[in-house]
Amino acid sequence: MTGSECQMDPGFQLFPEQASSFAPGVDALYGFLLGVAGFFTILIFLAIVFLALYYRRSAVRDRKRGSGAKLWVLEAIWIIVPLALTMVMFLWGTAAYIEQRVLPADAIELTVVGKQWMWKIQHPQGRSEINELHVPVGQPVVLRMISEDVIHSFYVPAFRVKMDVLPQRYTSLWFQATQPGVYHLFCAEYCGTEHADMSGRVIVMQPSAYAEWLAGGREQPPVTTGEKLFAQLRCDTCHYQGGQPRCPSLANLYGQPVRLADGTIVTVDEAYLRESILNPAAKVVAGYQTIMPTFEGQLSEEQIFHLIEYIESLSVMPADTGQPTPVESPARGFPASSRAVTPRSSEGSGQIPRRTSE
Numbered sequence: 270m271t272g273s274e275c276q277m278d279p280g281f282q283l284f285p286e287q288a289s290s291f292a293p294g295v296d297a298l299y300g301f302l303l304g305v306a307g308f309f310t311i312l313i314f315l316a317i318v319f320l321a322l323y324y325r326r327s328a329v330r331d332r333k334r335g336s337g338a339k340l341w342v343l344e345a346i347w348i349i350v351p352l353a354l355t356m357v358m359f360l361w362g363t364a365a366y367i368e369q370r371v372l373p374a375d376a377i378e379l380t381v382v383g384k385q386w387m388w389k390i391q392h393p394q395g396r397s398e399i400n401e402l403h404v405p406v407g408q409p410v411v412l413r414m415i416s417e418d419v420i421h422s423f424y425v426p427a428f429r430v431k432m433d434v435l436p437q438r439y440t441s442l443w444f445q446a447t448q449p450g451v452y453h454l455f456c457a458e459y460c461g462t463e464h465a466d467m468s469g470r471v472i473v474m475q476p477s478a479y480a481e482w483l484a485g486g487r488e489q490p491p492v493t494t495g496e497k498l499f500a501q502l503r504c505d506t507c508h509y510q511g512g513q514p515r516c517p518s519l520a521n522l523y524g525q526p527v528r529l530a531d532g533t534i535v536t537v538d539e540a541y542l543r544e545s546i547l548n549p550a551a552k553v554v555a556g557y558q559t560i561m562p563t564f565e566g567q568l569s570e571e572q573i574f575h576l577i578e579y580i581e582s583l584s585v586m587p588a589d590t591g592q593p594t595p596v597e598s599p600a601r602g603f604p605a606s607s608r609a610v611t612p613r614s615s616e617g618s619g620q621i622p623r624r625t626s627e
C-alpha cells in the first residue's frame with residue numbers, strides 16, 4: 270500500500286489494515302483471546318464426545334465408581350490454569366489500555382466536535398474540515414472531543430482506536446499513524462436516524478504533504494478566533510492582564526492549581542475552563558465574588574474550544590521547568606506582544622508543546 274490512493278475497499282478482510290502504532294499490539298492481544306477461546310471450545314467439545322462414548326456402557330461406569338481418583342489434583346488444575354490465563358489477559362489488556370489512555374507529550378492537538386450527523390475537526394493552524402481528518406504519518410496526534418448534542422463515538426478501525434464523544438464533557442484519544450493512505454472513520458454509537466451516514470475518511474499523509482495541505486487553508490487559527498470572541502463577549506472588561514480585585518487574571522492560569530472558595534484545589538484544564546465559562550458559579554476561585562454571567566446556551570462547542578485555546582495561549586510554559594514565566598504587561602488588555610511568547614504558535618510545524626499536568 271503506497272501513496273494516497275484510496276484503500277477503503279480492499280475486499281473481505283478478517284481484520285482491518287494495521288495503520289497505527291497501536292494496531293499490532295491490539296491484534297496480538299485479540300489473537301491470544303481468540304486462540305485461548307478456540308482451544309478450550311475444541312477441547313470441551315472433544316471431551317464431551319469422548320466421555321459420552323466412554324461412559325456409555327454401565328460396566329465401565331461401575332468399575333470406575335469410587336476408584337479414589339485424586340480429585341484435588343483435578344480441582345487444582347482447573348483453578349490454576351484458568352487463573353493464569355485470565356491474569357495474562359488482564360495484565361496484557363491493562364497495559365494496552367494504559368498505552369492508549371496516556372496522552373503523549375508533543376503531539377499535534379486537534380479538536381473534534383461531533384453532532385447529528387457529522388464530525389467537525391479543527392487544526393490549530395486554522396484549517397477546519399468536516400467528515401475528513403488529515404494527519405501526518407509518524408507523528409502522535411491527540412484529539413480533544415465533545416458532542417454538540419447526543420453521544421457519538423469516534424472510531425477508526427485501521428488505527429484500533431475508539432472513544433465515546435459525549436455532550437457536556439471532554440474526552441480524548443490519540444494515535445500515531447504508521448502508513449500513508451485513506452482509512453474509514455465511523456460513528457460507533459447509535460445517535461439517530463442518520464447514524465449510519467455519520468462516517469468519513471482519515472487521510473494519512475507524508476509530513477511534507479500535510480504541511481502543504483495545512484498551508485492551503487485561509488481560515489484563522491482558533492487562537493485568533495478565540496481572542497476576537499473574548500473581546501466580542503466583553504470578557505476583557507474584567508479578565509484583563511494583571512487582573513483586578515473583581516476577577517482573576519487569566520495569564521499563566523492554564524495548567525496551574527487554583528484554590529476555590531471552599532478550600533479545594535483544582536487544576537485549570539480544558540474541562541475546568543469550559544465549566545467556568547458556562548457555569549461560573551460552580552467553582553469560584555477563593556477571594557472572588559460570583560459576579561460572572563453565564564454563557565450557557567450562547568456559545569457553540571467550537572466557540573468554547575476557541576476561547577479555551579486563547580486562554581491556554583496566555584500561559585507560557587518553558588519545557589525545562591514546566592512552570593509558567595510571568596508575561597510582563599502592566600497595561601490593560603492582552604497586548605499583541607504577549608502573543609509572541611505563546612507556545613501555541615498558530616504557524617509552523619503543528620507541534621504543540623504539552624503541559625505537564627494532564
Ligand code: CUA
Nearest residue numbers: 421456458460
Ligand atoms: Cu453519531 Cu452515531
